[in-house]
Each structure stands twice: as C-alpha cells, then as structure tokens.
Amino acid sequence: MKNTQWIYRKRPLAQVGAEHYELISQEIADDLAKNEVLIEAKYISVDPYMRIQQAESSSWEAPHPLDCVQGSGVVASVLKSKSDAFNEGDWVYAYSGWQTHAIMHAAELTKLNPQQAPVTTALGVLGMPGRTAWFGLTEAGKPKAGDTVVVSAAAGAVGSLVVQFAKLHGAKVIGITGSDNKNRWLSEELGIAHTLNYKRFNGAKDFALALKELTDGVDIYFDNVGGWITDAIIPQINLRGRIIICGQISQYNGGLDRVELSPRFLHHLLYKRATVQGILARDYIHRHDEMLRVVAPMIKSGLLKYTETMVQGFEQLPHALNMLFTGDNVGKMIVAV
Ligand SMILES: NC(=O)c1ccc[n+]([C@@H]2O[C@H](COP(=O)([O-])OP(=O)(O)OC[C@H]3O[C@@H](n4cnc5c(N)ncnc54)[C@H](OP(=O)(O)O)[C@@H]3O)[C@@H](O)[C@H]2O)c1
Incomplete structure (x- = not known):
C-alpha cells in the first residue's frame, strides 16, 4: 500500500x-x-x-x-x-x-x-478550535450580560464561535473581519449586528473612530490577529477590561520577534486596570469532554452555527x-x- x-x-x-x-x-x-x-x-x-x-x-x-x-x-x-x-x-x-x-x-x-x-x-467546532473558543472566552474573558465583546478574525474557525458564545452570554458583540461577505454572513447567519471590515479603513486611527461609533468602550477583546487592529482597540478598553491573546496571525508571516511588533499603548491598561491573558487550547485538553457536553447539544439544537x-x-x-x-x-x- x-x-x-x-x-x-x-x-x-x-x-x-x-x-x-x-x-x-x-x-x-x-x-x-x-x-x-x-x-x-x-x-x-x-x-x-x-x-x-x-x-x-x-x-x-x-x-x-x-x-x-x-x-x-x-x-x-x-x-x-x-x-x-x-x-x-x-x-x-x-x-x-x-x-x-x-x-x-x-x-x-x-x-x-x-x-x-x-x-x-x-x-x-467540536475539536481544538471549539475548545479554544469556549475556554478562551469563558475562562479568560469571563463574559457577563451587557459586556461589549470585540472579536477579530470573527468569521474564522475560532472567531465565529467566540462571537456566538459571547452573544449567548448576553454580550453586545462586534465582529471584525477583512471582508464584506464575511460580515454579511456574520449578521445574516449568526445574528451579529455589529461588524467592521478592517480592510476598508486607512489604518488604526481611522478604524478606531469607527469602533468608537459602535461602542462606549470594550470590556473583552478576543484577539486573534494582533498588529494595528489590536493597537486600535487597546485604547478603548474599559475599566477592568480583559484582553485575550488567542492569536496574532497578522504577525506570523513577518518574523515574530521584530522589535516594532512589541506591545504598544500599554499605558491604557494601567489606567483601566485591564488584564491581558494569553490562552492555549492545549491547556484545556483534559477538559475537552466538558466543552463537548456544553457545545455538542448547542449544535444539535441549532443554537450554535458553524x-x-x-x-x-x-x-x-x-x-x-x-x-x-x-x-x-x-x-x-x-x-x-
Ligand atoms: N491559542 C490557541 O490555542 C489557539 C488555537 C486556535 C487558533 N488560535 C489562533 O486564533 C487565530 C484564528 O485561528 P483560526 O484557526 O480560527 O483561523 P481562522 O480565523 O479560521 O483563519 C484565519 C483568519 O485570519 C484572518 N487573517 C489572516 N491574516 C490576517 C491579517 N494580516 N490581519 C488580520 N486578519 C488576518 C483571515 O480572516 P479575515 O478575512 O477576516 O482577514 C483568516 O481567514 C489565529 O491567530 C490562531 O493562531 C489560537
């Protein structure tokens, strides 16, 4: 063979x-x-x-x-x-x-x-990305009803689940993608009312203004991409906000340890007593079945789409x-x- x-x-x-x-x-x-x-x-x-x-x-x-x-x-x-x-x-x-x-x-x-x-x-959804989305949001993000949750790469494997989990927790969700079609899918199929296409903006400043029009501040930022999108969001973090570093895909192709990619705007975290937490799917492997018990029925009932x-x-x-x-x-x- x-x-x-x-x-x-x-x-x-x-x-x-x-x-x-x-x-x-x-x-x-x-x-x-x-x-x-x-x-x-x-x-x-x-x-x-x-x-x-x-x-x-x-x-x-x-x-x-x-x-x-x-x-x-x-x-x-x-x-x-x-x-x-x-x-x-x-x-x-x-x-x-x-x-x-x-x-x-x-x-x-x-x-x-x-x-x-x-x-x-x-x-x-029932594998590694599902585990990342579920435990990343619930354990590191600790979402509450009324929170504003911003998710980057929101139409991807992890992001498309995080936006729905956040919505199910009663949060106001803002999904960021790089495509109008993806944003249409987020709103029409997943019921995510607020979306932004980062490719339509002329950098962080411009993008930050558009985000400001959608919300008075961000309680949870589920970061899948890093780079200038994250730069634009950090200054809008709310008091005791939570930034979850799930991924930094905008940086993977360019050499991850370049000096110019170092964290920026951290003084905002000081003012807002906000936290930044990296999360890894593998840290929750021993709890995979726990995720399945929650998420699999959501799929069966149609509550969660993928x-x-x-x-x-x-x-x-x-x-x-x-x-x-x-x-x-x-x-x-x-x-x-
Ligand atoms: N911490 C963990 O254990 C863990 C586990 C799984 C995944 N992750 C991370 O989570 C993120 C998403 O992973 P995934 O598997 O769900 O992939 P995915 O979101 O399904 O696919 C990647 C998406 O990233 C976006 N993207 C690519 N280059 C970009 C750039 N330069 N700027 C902004 N967005 C960009 C693209 O969407 P647009 O069209 O919207 O740009 C692309 O569709 C990745 O950073 C990944 O490393 C982490």
Missing part, C-alpha cells in the same frame, strides 16, 4: 507554500503489532499555529522539525485494526499529520460517532494553509483527501 506524505523541508521566511514541502510516496507495511491500527486520512486540518511552529524560535514547544511529515489533526477511517477498541470502518480523530495513511497506537486515536455530529466537526471551507485534494494542503493568511476561508478550513 502507498502512503503519500507532505514532508516539511524548508522554513518559510514569509508566506508558506508548496515550495517549503516535498510530496513523496512510499510503501506502508500493513502487518500490525498488537494494539496498532492502520488508518486512512479523509479530512486533514490546516491551522494558523502551523505557521508559528515553522519559525526557527521556540513557541510553546520546539519548532516543527524539518524533513518529517507536517503535523496536523486528521479525521480518518480505520482500514485494519489489531486493537479491540477499533474496527475496520470506524471513524477516528488522530494527530497523524499530512499523510494519506498512518499506523497509530490505539491510545493515540479518538473514536468519532458520525450519528452524533458530522465527523469533520472533530477538526473544528461552517467549514472544504478544499478538495490532498495535493492542495500547503496552498490551503496559505489561504488562512489570505483570508480565503469562512469557518474551519479543512482539506478533503
């Missing part, structure tokens, strides 16, 4: 693309040891954190090593199993990376129930990763093998 893999070969200095990878095919043996399972990838995730790990410096962990399969979350079906816990045809989640097949230990697999939710949700941008073709993986940086996704970006 052939296993096709995207091997990560070269660290990108700016945008990531196929030139930083090599596509190879090699035989995969299917003689399994006890508790091993052979899986075939059906849906593969691309996520912004991959670009952080491609930098040379460490983040929450060492940089992604060169010359091995690009790591990622995968939804797969079981082809062959030497584990009592898995049968041929089962759907599973695995962190098996950008490859069509893998032999995994049963302990590395999570069984999915397609009757409960579409299996692709394990990469999005969408996915599905790119067709294993060979499109590096391109799909780059599409996160050109804003070509709404909701969770997934590659269908």
Whole structure:
C-alpha cells in the first residue's frame, strides 16, 4: 500500500507554500503489532499555529522539525485494526499529520460517532478550535450580560464561535473581519449586528473612530490577529477590561520577534486596570469532554452555527494553509483527501 506524505523541508521566511514541502510516496507495511491500527486520512486540518511552529524560535514547544511529515489533526477511517477498541470502518480523530495513511497506537486515536455530529466537526467546532473558543472566552474573558465583546478574525474557525458564545452570554458583540461577505454572513447567519471590515479603513486611527461609533468602550477583546487592529482597540478598553491573546496571525508571516511588533499603548491598561491573558487550547485538553457536553447539544439544537471551507485534494494542503493568511476561508478550513 502507498502512503503519500507532505514532508516539511524548508522554513518559510514569509508566506508558506508548496515550495517549503516535498510530496513523496512510499510503501506502508500493513502487518500490525498488537494494539496498532492502520488508518486512512479523509479530512486533514490546516491551522494558523502551523505557521508559528515553522519559525526557527521556540513557541510553546520546539519548532516543527524539518524533513518529517507536517503535523496536523486528521479525521480518518480505520482500514485494519489489531486493537479491540477499533474496527475496520470506524471513524477516528488522530494527530497523524499530512499523510494519506498512518499506523497509530490505539491510545493515540479518538473514536468519532458520525450519528452524533458530522465527523469533520472533530477538526473544528467540536475539536481544538471549539475548545479554544469556549475556554478562551469563558475562562479568560469571563463574559457577563451587557459586556461589549470585540472579536477579530470573527468569521474564522475560532472567531465565529467566540462571537456566538459571547452573544449567548448576553454580550453586545462586534465582529471584525477583512471582508464584506464575511460580515454579511456574520449578521445574516449568526445574528451579529455589529461588524467592521478592517480592510476598508486607512489604518488604526481611522478604524478606531469607527469602533468608537459602535461602542462606549470594550470590556473583552478576543484577539486573534494582533498588529494595528489590536493597537486600535487597546485604547478603548474599559475599566477592568480583559484582553485575550488567542492569536496574532497578522504577525506570523513577518518574523515574530521584530522589535516594532512589541506591545504598544500599554499605558491604557494601567489606567483601566485591564488584564491581558494569553490562552492555549492545549491547556484545556483534559477538559475537552466538558466543552463537548456544553457545545455538542448547542449544535444539535441549532443554537450554535458553524461552517467549514472544504478544499478538495490532498495535493492542495500547503496552498490551503496559505489561504488562512489570505483570508480565503469562512469557518474551519479543512482539506478533503
Ligand atoms: N491559542 C490557541 O490555542 C489557539 C488555537 C486556535 C487558533 N488560535 C489562533 O486564533 C487565530 C484564528 O485561528 P483560526 O484557526 O480560527 O483561523 P481562522 O480565523 O479560521 O483563519 C484565519 C483568519 O485570519 C484572518 N487573517 C489572516 N491574516 C490576517 C491579517 N494580516 N490581519 C488580520 N486578519 C488576518 C483571515 O480572516 P479575515 O478575512 O477576516 O482577514 C483568516 O481567514 C489565529 O491567530 C490562531 O493562531 C489560537
């Protein structure tokens, strides 16, 4: 049996693309040891954190090593199993990376129930992005009814959930995206009344004025992007406001530790006794089931909406990763093998 893999070969200095990878095919043996399972990838995730790990410096962990399969979350079906816990045809989640097949230990697999939710949700709303949105907002943001919550990258995998969770907590929500179509989707499909398209403004000052027209101040800023959008929001933070640093995607392609990217306008935090807290999905892995117990019923009942941008073709993986940086996704970006 052939296993096709995207091997990560070269660290990108700016945008990531196929030139930083090599596509190879090699035989995969299917003689399994006890508790091993052979899986075939059906849906593969691309996520912004991959670009952080491609930098040379460490983040929450060492940089992604060169010359091995690009790591990622995968939804797969079981082809062959030497584990009592898995049968041929089962759907599973695995962190098996950008490859069509893998032999995994049963302990590395999570069984999915397609009757409960579409299996692709394990990469999005019921997976890592869902966990990020739920715990990031509720634990770090502590939203209350009447709060003004501003969310950047508001139509993305994490942001589109955060805006809805905030609304369900009774907050006034302002979603920021880089597209009128995304903002239309936020208002028409998710019921987010206030949106701003940052690309329509001439920098932070101009954008800050438009934000000021929508609100008297910001209680929670759920920051997915950093850069000048965040610069424009910090001075509008309210007394005891909370800034949640979930991501800084505007900076991932440009070299994360450049001096000019250092925090700015921090004196406003002093005046407002505001807090800034970084959050990481992995810190809540042990509470994933808790998130599922809350969020899965919301999906079933239609209270929470989600969408996915599905790119067709294993060979499109590096391109799909780059599409996160050109804003070509709404909701969770997934590659269908
Ligand atoms: N802390 C954690 O554990 C954790 C977990 C998951 C994700 N994250 C972070 O959360 C953020 C969103 O992740 P996601 O998976 O949900 O991705 P996503 O929002 O689905 O996709 C990324 C979006 O970012 C926006 N974007 C790209 N470049 C930008 C720029 N220069 N300025 C402003 N916006 C830009 C684009 O939307 P527009 O069209 O609106 O520009 C794009 O669609 C990322 O920063 C990611 O690193 C953190």
